[in-house]
Every structure is written in C-alpha cells, then in structure tokens.
Amino acid sequence: xxxxxEVEALSKWYGRTLALDRATFGVEKGQIVGFLGPxxxxxxxxxxxxxxxxxxxxxxxxxxxxxxxLESLAVRSHVGYMPENVPLYGEMRVQEYLRFRAGLKDVPSxxxxxxxxxxxxxxxxxxxxxxxxxxxxxxxxxxxGLAEALVADPPVLILDEPTIGLDPAQIQETRRxxxxxxxxxxxxxxxxxxxxxxxxxxxxxxxAAGRIAAAGSVEDLRTGLxxxxxxxxxxxxxxxxxxxxxxxxxxxxxxxxxSVQREDAGDGWTRLIxxxxxxxxxxxxxxxxxxxxxxxxxxxxxxxxTLEELYVEITAGEAAATAAKGAA
Amino acid sequence: MGKILLLTRREVVSYFVSPIAYVAMALYLxxxxxxxxxxxxxxxxxxxxxxxxxxxxxILMFVVPIVAMRTLSEERRSGTLETLLTAPVTxxxxxxxxxxxxxxxxxxxxxxxxxxxxxxxxxxxPDYGPIASGYLxxxxxxxxxxxxxxxxxxxxxxxVIAAVVGFVILIMLALLGPWISTILPSDWHGIPWRGIVQQxxxxxxxxxxxxxxxxxxxxxxxxxxALYALFLTVKVLESRxxx
Numbered sequence: 001x002x003x004x005x006e007v008e009a010l011s012k013w014y015g016r017t018l019a020l021d022r023a024t025f026g027v028e029k030g031q032i033v034g035f036l037g038p039x040x041x042x043x044x045x046x047x048x049x050x051x052x053x054x055x056x057x058x059x060x061x062x063x064x065x066x067x068x069x070l071e072s073l074a075v076r077s078h079v080g081y082m083p084e085n086v087p088l089y090g091e092m093r094v095q096e097y098l099r100f101r102a103g104l105k106d107v108p109s110x111x112x113x114x115x116x117x118x119x120x121x122x123x124x125x126x127x128x129x130x131x132x133x134x135x136x137x138x139x140x141x142x143x144x145g146l147a148e149a150l151v152a153d154p155p156v157l158i159l160d161e162p163t164i165g166l167d168p169a170q171i172q173e174t175r176r177x178x179x180x181x182x183x184x185x186x187x188x189x190x191x192x193x194x195x196x197x198x199x200x201x202x203x204x205x206x207x208a209a210g211r212i213a214a215a216g217s218v219e220d221l222r223t224g225l226x227x228x229x230x231x232x233x234x235x236x237x238x239x240x241x242x243x244x245x246x247x248x249x250x251x252x253x254x255x256x257x258x259s260v261q262r263e264d265a266g267d268g269w270t271r272l273i274x275x276x277x278x279x280x281x282x283x284x285x286x287x288x289x290x291x292x293x294x295x296x297x298x299x300x301x302x303x304x305x306t307l308e309e310l311y312v313e314i315t316a317g318e319a320a321a322t323a324a325k326g327a328a
Numbered sequence: 329m330g331k332i333l334l335l336t337r338r339e340v341v342s343y344f345v346s347p348i349a350y351v352a353m354a355l356y357l358x359x360x361x362x363x364x365x366x367x368x369x370x371x372x373x374x375x376x377x378x379x380x381x382x383x384x385x386x387i388l389m390f391v392v393p394i395v396a397m398r399t400l401s402e403e404r405r406s407g408t409l410e411t412l413l414t415a416p417v418t419x420x421x422x423x424x425x426x427x428x429x430x431x432x433x434x435x436x437x438x439x440x441x442x443x444x445x446x447x448x449x450x451x452x453x454p455d456y457g458p459i460a461s462g463y464l465x466x467x468x469x470x471x472x473x474x475x476x477x478x479x480x481x482x483x484x485x486x487x488v489i490a491a492v493v494g495f496v497i498l499i500m501l502a503l504l505g506p507w508i509s510t511i512l513p514s515d516w517h518g519i520p521w522r523g524i525v526q527q528x529x530x531x532x533x534x535x536x537x538x539x540x541x542x543x544x545x546x547x548x549x550x551x552x553x554a555l556y557a558l559f560l561t562v563k564v565l566e567s568r569x570x571x
Contacts, residue, residue: 051414055569077416087407091345092338103334104415148411 004029004156004186005050010059012045012210019045021210022059027203029155032182034197035190037207038315043190044084046207047160050188051081063156077106080149084160086141090134094125094144097133098151105152119147123177139170146177157181159189163196175200194311204307206314213314218307225305231274231283234265234299235290242293244270254289256280269298331417332425339399339429349395353437356391360384364444375452377444381462381538385531388466388473389502393494395433396477397487399426400561404485419565423558426478434470438463458540465537468550472530473498475557482564504529 005027012020020042027033037043048054050063052072061068064078089097098116107115120129123143128136133144142162149157162178163171178200181187191197197204204221206214214221235247244262247270252260258277265271276282283300290297305313343349360380367379403409412422448454480494481487509525526532530553533546 048410053410053414053568073416073418076414079414081411081414083407083410083414085407087409087411089338089342089408090406091342100334100338101415104331104417106416 003027004031005061005063005188007046007050007061008059010046010049010056010061012042012049012054013057019210020049020056023207023210023212025205025212025215027186027188029186030183031203032178032187032189032201033203033205034201035188035205035207036192036194036197036311037190038192041192041207042210043192043207044160047081047083047158047188047190050075051079051158052076077152078155080152080154080157082145082149082157082159082162084164086145088133088141088144088148090132092133093130094133094136095120095129097144098147101148102151105154107152115151115153119150122150123147124173138165139167142166142170142174146174150181155186157185157187157189159187161191162189163191171196194308198307206311208314214310221307221310225307225310227278229276229302229304231276231286232299232301232303233272233274233286233290233297234269235272235295235297236267236269237295242295247295248272250289250293251286254282254285256282256285332421332428335417335422335425336428336432339425340432343395343429343433346398348398349433352391352394356387356437357440359387360441363387364441369444369447375448375454377448377454377459377462378538380441380444381465382535384466385469385502385534388469389498390495391437392434392470392473393477393480393491393498395437396430396474396494397481397491399430399478400482400565401485401487401490405487413565419562423478423482423561423565426481426561427475427554427558430474430478431471434474435467438466438470455540458538461540461542462538464542465534465546468537468547469530469534471554472501472550472557475554475561476501479557479561479564482561498530501528501530504531 003026007023007025009022009024010020011018011022023042023046035043035046045054049056050061050068052068052075055069063075066074066078068075092100095116098119099112102112102115103109120126123146125140125143125147128140133141136144142165146159146162149159159178163174166174175196178187178189182202189197189200198218201218203217204215205212216224233251237243237247244264248260248262251257251272251274256277257274259275261273261275263271263273274282274286283302286300287297360383363383364377364380367373367383368377400409403412413419445454445456445459448459476497477490477494480497481490483493484490504525509522509529512521512525514520514522530550533549536543536546
C-alpha cells in the first residue's frame with residue numbers, strides 16, 4: 001500500500017511559540033485516520049501545512065506523492081479540504097457555489113453539472129440547493145463544506161473537525177458518510193473527542209502539545225494497552241502485624257508481579273493495584289498469598305485501560321507539562 | 329486564464345448582490361450629477377466635460393476604496409481566504425481576478441455618466457475628442473484606484489481600515505504634485521526633487537486627458553503604478569508563508 005500522506009519531522013513556529021514539534025506520521029491509501037488531540041495541540045496547523053495554506057518551519061510533508069511546499073498546486077488538486085468552522089460565501093446559492101468550486105478545482109465544464117449533482121445527492125442537500133448559503137443552519141453549512149471537499153472527487157480528503165457543532169442525528173449521518181468514503185478515498189479528519197473518531201476511523205494519530213504521542217490502528221493501540229493491564233485487589237488485614245505495608249510487600253513478592261501500589265479503601269480494607277511483569281498473569285500466585293495469610297478478600301479484578309484513559313493520560317500529561325513550564 | 333475568468337465572474341456577481349456597492353455607486357452618481365449640473369450643464373457654458381472630469385478624480389478617491397475594501401479583507405475575516413488559497417489556484421490568479429472584478433464594477437458605475445454626453449449632444453455641439461480622451465483617462469485612473477483599493481484590502485481583515493488606508497494612499501498620490509512639490513527644492517545636490525515628485529503625482533498625469541491630450545507617458549504611468557500595487561498585493565498574500 002502506498003502512503004498517501006507522509007509527514008516527516010515537521011515543525012512549525014509562530015513567532016516564539018512552537019506549535020508543532022518534529023511531528024512524524026503516515027497515512028496509507030484508503031485509510032480513514034483520526035487526528036486526535038486537545039484544543040490547541042497543533043491539529044489545524046498540521047492540516048494547514050498539508051493543504052499548502054501555511055509552510056512548515058522545518059521538516060517535510062507530502063500528499064499523494066507531491067511535496068506540499070515544492071508542488072503546492074499538485075497537492076491542492078489532489079486534496080479536498082474542509083477548514084475548521086467551514087468558511088463559505090454567504091451571498092451565493094448552494095448549487096451555484098458548488099459549480100464555482102468545481103470549476104476552480106479543474107472539473108471539466110462538461111462534467112461539472114454531474115459532479116455537483118452527485119455531491120448534492122450524497123450530502124443530502126437536495127432541498128436546499130437553491131437557498132442562499134448565508135441563510136442555512138450550521139448543519140447544512142457543514143454539509144455544503146463536505147460537498148465542496150468532495151466535488152472534484154479528490155483522492156485525499158482533509159477535514160478539520162467535521163462534526164463539531166452538529167446535533168446527534170447529523171453527527172450520525174456525517175459519520176456514516178465519512179465511513180462510506182473509505183477505500184476509494186484517503187481521509188484524515190481531526191477531532192478533540194475520542195469516541196467521535198473511534199467510531200469512524202480505522203487508525204488514530206494522537207497529538208498533544210505539538211508532538212505525536214501515539215499513532216497506529218485502533219486495534220494495535222488497544223493491543224498495546226492490553227499490555228498495560230493491572231490487577232485490583234481489595235483485602236482486609238485480620239491482625240495488627242499485617243498492616244497495608246506488609247500486604248504490599250508480601251504481594252509484591254508473588255511470582256510475576258512487577259510493582260504494587262496501595263491505597264486505603266475505608267473500613268479497614270486496603271486496595272492494592274498490582275502491575276504484572278510483561279506477559280505474565282500473577283492472579284493465581286496472588287490468590288495463593290492471600291489464602292496462605294488468611295486475609296479476607298472481597299475483590300480481585302483484571303483491568304485493561306481504555307483508549308479514553310490513554311487519551312486522558314496523554315492530554316493530562318501535557319497539561320501537567322504546560323503547568324510545569326509556566327511555573328518554571 | 330479560465331480560472332481568472334471564473335473568479336472574476338464570482339467577484340462581479342457578488343458586487344451586484346452587495347448593498348454597499350450600490351450605496352457607493354449611488355453616492356458617486358449623485359455627486360457627479362450635481363457637479364455636472366452646476367458647472368458644465370447650463371446655458372452659455374461650453375459644451376465640454378472638463379470640470380466634471382477634474383472633479384471626478386477627487387470623488388473617486390473616496391468612492392473606489394469603499395467599493396474595493398471588501399475584496400480581500402472580507403475573505404480574510406470570514407475565513408474563505410483559506411478555502412480560496414487551498415484550491416488549485418495561484419495567488420496571482422486570485423489577485424488578478426479581484427482587480428478585474430472590481431474594475432469591471434467600476435466601469436459599470438461609470439457607464440450611466442454617458443448620459444451627460446447624450447445631454448450635451450442634445451443641447452449643444454460638443455467636441456467629442458476631449459470627451460473620449462477624458463473617459464480614457466477615467467478608465468486608466470480607475471485601474472490605479474482599484475489596484476490601490478485591492479492592495480489596501482489585502483492588508484487587514486477590517487473593511488473600514490482597508491477603506492481608510494485606500495483613501496490615504498490615493499490622497500497622498502494626488503497631493504504629491506500640486507501641494508507637496510511646492511515645498512521641495514527644485515534642485516538639491518543635482519537631483520530635481522520637485523520635478524520627480526510632480527511626475528509621481530496622479531493629478532499631473534490625469535489632467536491632460538480631460539484637455540484632449542493622450543500622452544503615452546500618462547498611459548504608462550497609470551498602468552505601471554496599478555501593476556505595482558497588484559504586485560505588492562500578491563506579496564502581501566504570500567507573506568502568510570513567512571510571517
């Protein structure tokens with residue numbers, strides 16, 4: 001499979017602010033990739049560089065095999081781009097606008113009508129085709145933006161927050177539309193909401209504070225997370241000698257345990273969070289220790305962190321880093 | 329070329345649906361009509377349009393920046409500049425279309441004043457030569473004014489600021505000759521400052537047209553300066569790449 005979007009060590013400075021820090025990732029043909037990150041993480045900056053609106057400070061990027069800086073026009077004719085907040089000409093009518101954009105994007109005049117017809121059909125714009133764009137609701141404007149991105153049938157689609165500001169039914173429709181584009185089109189869409197991209201995309205690129213924090217298929221990311229599972233135990237001590245510290249020590253020595261954290265669960269119960277060594281399952285050993293000491297056990301739970309937790313962890317880590325930077 | 333036409337068409341159409349363009353057009357026609365009625369069109373006056381042509385240079389200094397102010401600043405404000413510049417079009421095509429669209433609107437604004445010629449012809453025997461050259465002067469003057477207006481519009485996302493910047497540049501260009509040059513030395517260290525500034529002024533190149541003189545120097549002056557303003561506009565658009 002050919003890489004449709006390649007980004008290599010891309011950095012962008014706005015004056016003295018570093019918006020993008022040596023970002024590297026790739027998108028292969030036919031993939032639908034979610035570009036996920038909190039607000040201000042550098043998503044829009046990256047997308048603007050990819051579409052040739054802004055140049056990078058350093059590093060290189062290519063779309064459909066063309067360098068975004070050196071062959072900007074070739075890149076732009078291969079990309080359908082929907083910027084954040086979907087800027088449109090309010091004084092034009094939907095159909096008129098789509099015809100105009102089709103012309104700008106080199107759709108031959110003989111095929112323009114058919115191309116516009118196709119996207120009007122596909123983006124459910126039939127009822128509003130003769131309305132002024134300025135009078136449309138947010139949801140319809142979003143659809144016009146999407147139709148505009150699709151009108152020249154480009155191999156690559158770059159959508160900045162395509163579902164922001166839509167109501168739940170419209171979000172569903174848009175998601176279904178984007179999913180149906182996979183295969184023939186390569187789609188890179190940005191969002192700051194994980195469940196949003198998790199349901200639409202096969203691959204994720206997570207960005208935080210201008211750095212790529214994680215990238216890969218949703219499956220791979222989940223498998224990676226499964227390696228970071230932990231076991232939660234809730235145990236009560238029966239004698240004064242077996243305090244929480246002694247519990248942590250004893251369980252820490254069980255086979256296959258890498259480390260142990262403990263916290264008070266109230267009423268004399270202690271919650272122990274066991275991090276297993278890579279590839280091992282110490283549940284039986286842990287049970288052995290507890291049974292041997294005769295500690296009452298009220299819970300033993302196997303926990304795999306969710307993508308949501310990973311995402312929160314990444315963004316929280318970034319928030320902590322910015323706070324530290326501010327304090328320094 | 330096809331893309332310039334497409335963009336120009338959109339530009340012209342958007343003028344004819346924008347209220348501000350009609351307001352500016354009405355303002356222009358009312359003022360120039362009054363001037364024509366008061367100074368050129370009464371019994372005993374020569375059947376010529378010299379005073380109206382001279383006054384139009386001043387009226388248009390205010391009207392054209394108002395017409396041109398929205399061209400790029402509105403795109404910048406609403407964000408459509410991003411969709412426009414990420415389409416497969418070059419910055420030069422975009423600026424050329426902005427200029428052509430506004431200039432065509434300007435010509436449409438000028439067209440109703442041809443009624444004055446008809447009126448003069450009906451009541452007197454005008455000399456059509458100076459009238460034709462006067463209109464040529466207006467067409468060229470308009471190219472310069474529109475180019476400056478588009479340039480001013482590229483600098484900011486605020487239309488009012490764009491219009492004011494446009495006035496200021498045009499007033500400077502007009503005042504350069506008659507007023508500023510008088511305070512300059514005619515010769516200082518071998519350089520004829522006064523002559524240079526007089527040559528740079530729009531007024532000294534414009535007035536010959538209304539007197540029936542078509543001098544290639546004047547034609548070149550307006551076209552070169554208009555092209556220069558458009559060149560600067562392209563550079564301003566490109567500046568997003570290094571700012």
